[in-house]
Amino acid sequence: MRTLLLALAAAAALALLATSLVVVDETEHVVITQFGRSVAVLSDAGLHAKLPLPIQRATRLDKRVLFTEQPATELLTADKKNVIVSTFLSWRIGDPLRFLTSLRTREAAEARLAALVQSELGGTLGNLPFSRVVPAPKEGGGLAQVEAHVLAACQDAALRDFGIEVVGFGVTRLGYPAQNLQSVFARMRAERERIARGHRSEGKAAAQKIRAEADRERSAALADAEAEAQRLKGEGEAEAARIYADAYGGHAAFYGFLRTLESYEKVLQENTTLVLPADSPFLELLLSRTPGGAAAPGAAR
Numbered sequence: 606m607r608t609l610l611l612a613l614a615a616a617a618a619l620a621l622l623a624t625s626l627v628v629v630d631e632t633e634h635v636v637i638t639q640f641g642r643s644v645a646v647l648s649d650a651g652l653h654a655k656l657p658l659p660i661q662r663a664t665r666l667d668k669r670v671l672f673t674e675q676p677a678t679e680l681l682t683a684d685k686k687n688v689i690v691s692t693f694l695s696w697r698i699g700d701p702l703r704f705l706t707s708l709r710t711r712e713a714a715e716a717r718l719a720a721l722v723q724s725e726l727g728g729t730l731g732n733l734p735f736s737r738v739v740p741a742p743k744e745g746g747g748l749a750q751v752e753a754h755v756l757a758a759c760q761d762a763a764l765r766d767f768g769i770e771v772v773g774f775g776v777t778r779l780g781y782p783a784q785n786l787q788s789v790f791a792r793m794r795a796e797r798e799r800i801a802r803g804h805r806s807e808g809k810a811a812a813q814k815i816r817a818e819a820d821r822e823r824s825a826a827l828a829d830a831e832a833e834a835q836r837l838k839g840e841g842e843a844e845a846a847r848i849y850a851d852a853y854g855g856h857a858a859f860y861g862f863l864r865t866l867e868s869y870e871k872v873l874q875e876n877t878t879l880v881l882p883a884d885s886p887f888l889e890l891l892l893s894r895t896p897g898g899a900a901a902p903g904a905a906r
Contacts, residue, residue, distance in 0.1 A: 624657040625655060625656065626652060626653070626654060626655075627647060627652070627654070627655055628652055628653075629647045629650050629651060629652075629653055630650060631650035632667065632668060632669050633665050633666060633667055633668055634646060634647070634648050634665070634667075634668045634698060634701040635647040635648075635663050635664070635666075636663070636664045636666065636702065636705050637655050637661050637662070638661065638662050638664065639656070639660060639661045643702050643705065643706070644661070646701045646702060647663075648668065648701075664705060666698050666701050666704065666705065667698070667711065668697060668698055669697060670695055670696070670697045671697060671711065672693060672695050673693065673694045673695075673696065673715045673718060673719070674691070674692075674694075675691065675692040675693065675694065675719055675722055675723070677689050677690065677691045677778065677780070678690055678691075678723060678726075680726065680727050680730050680731070681727075681730070681731060682730050682733060682734060682735045682738055683730075683731060683732055683734045683735075684735050684736075686734075686735035687781070687782045688730065688735070688738065688779060688781060688782075689778075689779070689780035689781065689782065690726065690730075690776055690778070690779055690780075691776070691777045691778040691779075692722060692726065692774065692776050692777060693773075693774070693775055693777055694718055694774050695771075695772040695773040695774075696714075696718065696763070696769050696770060696771045696772055697769070697770050697772060698768060698769060698770070699764055699768055699769060699770030700764065700768030700769075701768065702768065703768030704767060704768035704769060705768075707766065707767050708767055708768075708769075714767065714769060717767060718763065718769065718771075721759055721762055721763060722755065722759060722774070725754075725755045725758040725762075726751070726755050729755055729758075730751065733751070736792070737750075738751065738779075739779070739792075748776050748779065752774055755774055756773065756774040759771045759774060
């Protein structure tokens, strides 16, 4: 009998010892509660001690990053266009005590997160027109802006209300109901036409610039050529005058005689009649007498 009692006492002691030790894995938090009230959180991996059951109990919570996919949901944009959105959320328990008191299980957390995401996503899309949700290729914003806004909103609310740290959020699929497809295609066509018009306009502007530059260079070349021609002409005339002056500088009378003959040659053609005063210098040579006393041949009347 004594042996039996000793065996029972040893078994009870071992049971108490077993319930007084907690092994914490590196992938979990352990929350220690005493009569339903949280008294400690064990997050460091290893062996920890607590009061035995039923005084204190250990509740294990996963501290790894968890992923939750949200099913496709149809939402409305600011300009009353329907879009179908599928999303994902990555999260982990950031405040074990708050999580345990507000949710307790992963299933409850996923349900509350789904409602939170739908609320924030619906509000964000409801404040944006369809063209901002799916912008043109060269425009900013779009889904990246929507994702960033929803992520920030979910992070604040989830940590404050549920002790959940939201790590990431993203849109995995964005679709359009049948009634929206025509407007999407129309926007795509309009955008392509706008880009094509831009390219054509840039091409015309470049062509006009090239033509204007060519005309400017042509005008400059013609002006340079004309100036050079005038310069050469002036130099030629000056050189001719200099040669005449050098040739006839010592025979001024003979030079005058030749110039007068050149004038006669230009003016007096066949059957030419001139009416000039008798004292005109132009008639001086014509009216001069030869040594025999006769007028020079071909004198004008």
